Amino acid sequence: MSTNIDIPNEINSPNYKKQKKLPCVHILSSLLKDPREQHMQKVIHGIKVGIALVLVSLLYLLDPLFEQVGENAMWAIMTVVVVFEFFAGATLSKGLLRGLGTILGGGLGCLVGTLADELGRTGNAVVIGAFVFIFGAAVTYCRLIPSIKRKYDYGFMIFILTFNLVAVSGLRADKIIGLAGERLSTIGMGFAVCVFTSILIFPMWASDELHRLTSSKFDKLACCIEDCMKAYFSVVSEQESMPRISVGDCKSVLHSKSSDESLANFARWEPWHGRFGLFYPWDKYIQIGELMREMASIIMSMQECLKSPLQPSTPLQNIIKEPCKAVGLSLGLTMRELGKSIMNMKRCHAKVITVPQLQSIKLELILLSSSSKLNGTANVESIAIANFLFLLMEIVDKVETLAKEVEALGEIAGFQPK
Incomplete structure (x- = not known):
């Protein structure tokens, strides 16, 4: 019984020996080349983060900008430190999820705070405590779902943080809205700086x-x-x-x-x-x-x-x-x-x-x-x-x-x- 197996023409060709050596040469060259490339990419990423921090620090360093932004400039710096990632896609996802989580958490926290204000001091504590428990437990459960955890975990975490801070802050609704607007604007500035440096300067x-x-x-x-x-x-x-x-x-x-x-x-x-x-x-x-x-x-x-x-x-x-x-x-x-x-x-x-x-x-x-x-x-x-x-x-x-x-x-x- 025949056990011969047809081999593609490349194996029988005179150039096959040359082709056969290529993988070994390729692996050897990659071992010598990849560490240098990875090191350079890390250096470039560090430089980009430094540039982003310098740009966002101008909100503090330049008096005209500081007069407009005030102490809320720290939120822009925090955004750059937290959001800036090695890959451009990671930076975009964290920035957008951070903004969306802040808006939704702040909005719901404001609504809960307004509703609690109408019920007096005792009712205020009960309502806020109940909503903090419900949203905290529900969102934490959602974070444990594998498909959500892989893609949106950071946004859900920011939602919980913002909702709790706003709901228990005890500020009036009009003050909450004003404070949220100021912080969102500075967060947006930090995110814009991250996107600018991540995508336009040697993007990864x-x-x-x-x-x-x-x-x-x-x-x-x-x-x-x-x-x-x-x-x-x-x-x-x-x-x-x-x-x-x-x-x-x-x-x-x-x-x-x-x-x-x-x-x-x-x-x-x-x-x-x-x-x-x-x-x-x-x-x-x-x-x-x-x-x-x-x-x-x-x-x-x-x-x-x-x-x-x-x-x-x-x-x-x-x-x-x-x-x-x-x-x-x-x-x-x-x-x-x-x-x-x-x-x-x-x-x-x-x-x-x-x-x-x-x-x-x-x-x-x-x-x-x-x-x-x-x-x-x-x-x-x-x-x-x-x-x-x-x-x-x-x-x-x-x-x-x-x-x-x-x-x-x-x-x-x-x-x-x-």
Whole structure:
């Protein structure tokens, strides 16, 4: 029974060796380059915060401005310190949520205070206490809902703070409205300074970061798959142990859920810039990231499988060596093509080209696992081989699903045809 697997033309081409070296060169260069880039971004962010603080401090330092604003200028400074974030989207979201929470909390606090004033001193305390309890408990419960906590937690916190301060302040309604107007104006000034420096001076876009990180995960997992194939079929003598496999890339992908969700949330707040328009399908990036985390967990399971002391003999490994190595190379190439498709925003034709190839690979693996040469082996060896082939087929399934999702992303986001 044939166990040959068709390999894409790139593998058989004379330039393949050159292509094969590129990932290692790319990873090495990124390790040397990324720390410098990250350091420069941090330096730029620090300079931007310094500029924003200087601009907002002019409300204190310049007498004409101080005469207009007064001591409320401190709210503008506090806004810059609290709201200014590394990414522009994070700054916009915190600023807008802070303003909205302040307006709603102050407005409701003013209404509660006005209503309590009509009921006398005893009724005043009862009404204010009741409303503080109701709104505090209800809003705190809402903050614990995962979807709200991820996106609007800061706004709800500011609402509780403002409502309590206004409701229990004991000021008359007209004084509350005047004070709220003055503080809102200074908060708006601080927010305007944050937006100006964040967006107009070397902006750091969360959308660019999420786009780059998502595409880079494909190359990381491709290298992990190829390393597994090399380690499993390497020639190891009795005195040597199995070559070590770096699991750092897999772990970084597995632990990327919170950062992906945060970046996607910030990206939704960002204005139209560069290649990303309004209502860009950031949810697709979350779905693709989830699929890659599932694939990373399968690769980690395969790596643990390779460390098991119950390994098949070398003659038995040789039966599946060439087909499985071919599968690993093909999966690596496919993953890198998908990553390049996202990075360059070019459409991939998964349903026409990639999916049929992956289905053919999976069929070959099924035929290989049911081969008479493997079925006639000892129980322990057959279990080890079956486990390895099963995990490899699971990876093929995930790559197929990823290819479909990347194609769907290209259609929704309007990627250019290749």
